[in-house]
Amino acid sequence: MKAMRLRGLVRKEFLQIVRDPSAIAIAFIMPVVLLLLFGYGVSLDAHHVPLAVVVDQPSAQTGDFVGGLEQSPYFAPRRYPDIGAARRALVERQVSGIVWLRGNFARKLLSGDTAPIAVWVDGVDANNARIVQGYLQGMWQTWLQLQADRIGRKLTLPVQVEARIWFNPALRSRDFLVPGLVAVIMTLIGALLTALVVAREWERGTMEALMASPVTMSEILLGKLVPYFIMGMGGMLLSVAMAVWLFGVPLHGSLWLLVLCPALFLLVALGMGLLISTLAKNQFVVAQVAVIVTFLPAFLLSGFIFDINSMPAVIQGLTHVVAARYYVAILQTVFLAGDVWPVVLGNSLALTGMAVLFLGLAWRRSRKRLD
Known part of the structure; x- marks a missing residue:
């Protein structure tokens, strides 16, 4: 060479x-x-996910929770008058999930019980469904903790999750x-x-x-x-x-x-x-x-x-x-x-x-x- x-x-x-x-x-x-x-x-992230919100009995507590959804960059909530209309919107792919606050939501929250919410997620896209579910669970737990702090009561949950994300904390x-x-x-x-x-x-x-x-x-x-x-x-x-x-x-x-x-x-x-x-x-x-x-x-x-x-x-x-x-x-x-x-x-x-x-x-x- x-x-x-x-x-x-x-x-x-x-x-x-x-x-x-x-x-x-x-x-x-x-x-x-x-x-x-x-x-x-x-992008594999979920932002501005269309979400149907049904509130059976409006109250200060339900308004506070729905307001948190509206302020979140992850969700774009849309209010529906009843669960039937929300289900039709989910079937027609107008929304990706449903959050249903039943009539006893405020009463259970004020009495000290856990006030459950019903969540339905469109599972056609399994990855997006898991992301939406995780976002809602995290927001729900954060909101419950804020409510407990306001009235000076300790929040008791079956499992207390303390998340620590390594290497990509911004997700x-x-x-x-x-x-x-x-x-x-x-x-x-x-x-x-x-x-x-x-x-x-x-x-x-x-x-x-x-x-x-x-x-x-x-x-x-x-x-x-x-x-x-x-x-x-x-x-x-x-x-x-x-x-x-x-x-x-x-x-x-x-x-x-x-x-x-x-x-x-x-x-x-x-x-x-x-x-x-x-x-x-x-x-x-x-x-x-x-x-x-x-x-x-x-x-x-x-x-x-x-x-x-x-x-x-x-x-x-x-x-x-x-x-x-x-x-x-x-x-x-x-x-x-x-x-x-x-x-x-x-x-x-x-x-x-x-x-x-x-x-x-x-x-x-x-x-x-x-x-």
């Missing part, structure tokens, strides 16, 4: 990137679009989604971009010219790796900057870990892209294979959105061959928890092994021949 030839190949690749705006769009514009889309458009799904999205973006930049570029060279006939030159296959592969590694790291830094400064995602870990660990993952993605490019020489075929083999597993099986522990055992085992699983775990830990070394080191070791595997397979399958 000669340094002069390698430098010439890297320079050629950078010139080709400058002349082809699609590569720059994939590396820098696509991360911005995806981050804006997921950061502002996708913002954006803080959880945006770091994981960085892994999906780097998967697309590394695997898709590299595979498309090599396939394009075959289609344009420039790869045959390289094969006829004195350069070795190792020099050709490195000439592809270096420019797109630099572009991938640039896209990663842009994504991290947007996550921290635009979306306000807290960064509790070390900045140097956000350089070293992405470098490992990017080598895995580049290795997968080079390996895919050895299997097909058509851009359309390569793009389809890259999306199915790299993007979809990174999106569905990495823990980016769906909890891996909630998946069936067979699918959980399958996630261990998805490189994005390890990188998502590192990103979410570094951003939200800090430098938790058992998590960082274990997943970094897995990424190192996968980088060696994919780059080694790509090198072994690459030969200076035209068949």
